[in-house]
Amino acid sequence: MVDTRVGQEVLLLNPKGEQEVKQSSLAPRLKSLKGTTIAVVNAFRDPDRSNGDLVTRHMGEVLLREGVGRVIPIRKQESAKDMPQEMLESLAAQAEGVVILEGD
Amino acid sequence: MGKGKAASGVRLSPDVDPVEFCYEQGWSDGLPVVPPTPERVEAMLSTVQRDPHEVLGVFLPVGAEVTVEKVAINAVLAGCRPDYFPVVLTAVQCMADREGSLGGLLTTIHGDTPLLIINGPVIKRLSFNGGVNTFGPGWRANATVGRAIALLMRNVSAGEPGRFDMATHTHPGKYTYCIAEFEEASPWPPFHVERGFGAQESTVTVVGAHGPHHVVDMASTTAKGVLDTLADTMAIKGTYNMYRGGEALVVLSPTHARVIANDGWSKEDVKYYLWEKARKPLGKLRQGGYYKIGGVLYWPKWIDTEDDSTMVPVVLRPQDVLVMVAGGEVGGYSSIILCFGMPATTRVIPEA
Numbered sequence: 001m002v003d004t005r006v007g008q009e010v011l012l013l014n015p016k017g018e019q020e021v022k023q024s025s026l027a028p029r030l031k032s033l034k035g036t037t038i039a040v041v042n043a044f045r046d047p048d049r050s051n052g053d054l055v056t057r058h059m060g061e062v063l064l065r066e067g068v069g070r071v072i073p074i075r076k077q078e079s080a081k082d083m084p085q086e087m088l089e090s091l092a093a094q095a096e097g098v099v100i101l102e103g104d
Numbered sequence: 105m106g107k108g109k110a111a112s113g114v115r116l117s118p119d120v121d122p123v124e125f126c127y128e129q130g131w132s133d134g135l136p137v138v139p140p141t142p143e144r145v146e147a148m149l150s151t152v153q154r155d156p157h158e159v160l161g162v163f164l165p166v167g168a169e170v171t172v173e174k175v176a177i178n179a180v181l182a183g184c185r186p187d188y189f190p191v192v193l194t195a196v197q198c199m200a201d202r203e204g205s206l207g208g209l210l211t212t213i214h215g216d217t218p219l220l221i222i223n224g225p226v227i228k229r230l231s232f233n234g235g236v237n238t239f240g241p242g243w244r245a246n247a248t249v250g251r252a253i254a255l256l257m258r259n260v261s262a263g264e265p266g267r268f269d270m271a272t273h274t275h276p277g278k279y280t281y282c283i284a285e286f287e288e289a290s291p292w293p294p295f296h297v298e299r300g301f302g303a304q305e306s307t308v309t310v311v312g313a314h315g316p317h318h319v320v321d322m323a324s325t326t327a328k329g330v331l332d333t334l335a336d337t338m339a340i341k342g343t344y345n346m347y348r349g350g351e352a353l354v355v356l357s358p359t360h361a362r363v364i365a366n367d368g369w370s371k372e373d374v375k376y377y378l379w380e381k382a383r384k385p386l387g388k389l390r391q392g393g394y395y396k397i398g399g400v401l402y403w404p405k406w407i408d409t410e411d412d413s414t415m416v417p418v419v420l421r422p423q424d425v426l427v428m429v430a431g432g433e434v435g436g437y438s439s440i441i442l443c444f445g446m447p448a449t450t451r452v453i454p455e456a
Contacts, residue, residue, distance in 0.1 A: 007118050007119075008118050009115060009116065009117060009118055010115070010116050010122055010139065010141060011113050011114070011115050011116075011141060011142055012113065012114055012116065012122060012125070012126070012139050012140055012141060013111045013112075013113050013140045013141070013142060013145055013173075013177045014111050014112045014113065014114065014177070015111075015131050015140060015174065015177040015178045015181055015255070015256075015259040015260070016129075016130075016131070016168075016259050016260065017163075017166050017167075017168020017169070017170070017174070017259065017260040017261065018109060018111065018112060018168060018169075019166070019167065019168045019169075020109075051398055051399070078204075081164070081207075
């Protein structure tokens, strides 16, 4: 057993979770919202997303006022987990931009 | 789940106090910890036949891999003896089984935390306490195994309070929360046997739990009398359970268990009676608590939500009343622990 008194060198192992952080860049910014298709993701934590639906609807209205051509409202089923790959692919195929709404 | 990375290490110069260093790194719960040297971690790992880098789960919200080695490091920090490690590891596996619930439990403003219940021969072998001063201090196994889980959650999953762990109020069980059943004092089969395990198997059960609410009944001499007092304590408006179900753990003292069993009541009878009696009228529940938060009622169809006189049960099924025996041999006290956020999960602790 290593003596851990002050006065001698000691090695300690890190108890913290260690993650590999992947570097990625931001998606290219849209030059204009005019005529674009934007997905609005309800990722709220409220139990059935009903309050999140209100904010999602409001956000859609704001985007349409700003010239967006089409808004796609989407519910993320598990707010704490990554979005499923198929949902990501579907969004990438349909929308030119995504707004994610989070809250508790 | 595959293999994770080896834990990183940090070499301290002779003028650095390792315990103070652990504080500075945020590795502690506020109490002194045992510095996790490779030798101490190796001693933990030597008690199990597991690859140190085996990934047990990815605990949210941080999303870091929980390896066998990370569990061992936190067990050292907590002050566990190496022979406690299989118990800690099994408890972590129970939590991994409930990975979907765990992130919510650890981050919610609600404040529940995992409670460990130990059963079987391991209780005597490692000197877990299920007797006098249940829930209290004085037993290294209870104190450090529970603390290992709490430190692991802090270090690998939820992070420092206020970062991811956002509990408005929690309870002291977030330092350590581990009890054992007083199997010899129980008039019924042990808790783990009722859950389908062998009497000679050792198990750990993990459940997301409030703090214990002590219940005194020194007056009752019948099963119904004791259980009516317990039911009255269980059905309270200021809890998620009244609105969303969950489980209720009833920790009967040996005295109360004897009174109930002497009337010929089985554990099954206890569960049905408490489910039937621990209720509150809908009219009262409408007045506050968690009523219609987010515009939602979680009650099943068979609960008539149109009638204020409907008696709503604190748990939705008799089997959601969990019954065990623990505590000092004398005293008309039991405890109710309302459980929410992570359902009870039991696993066998492998023999070393």
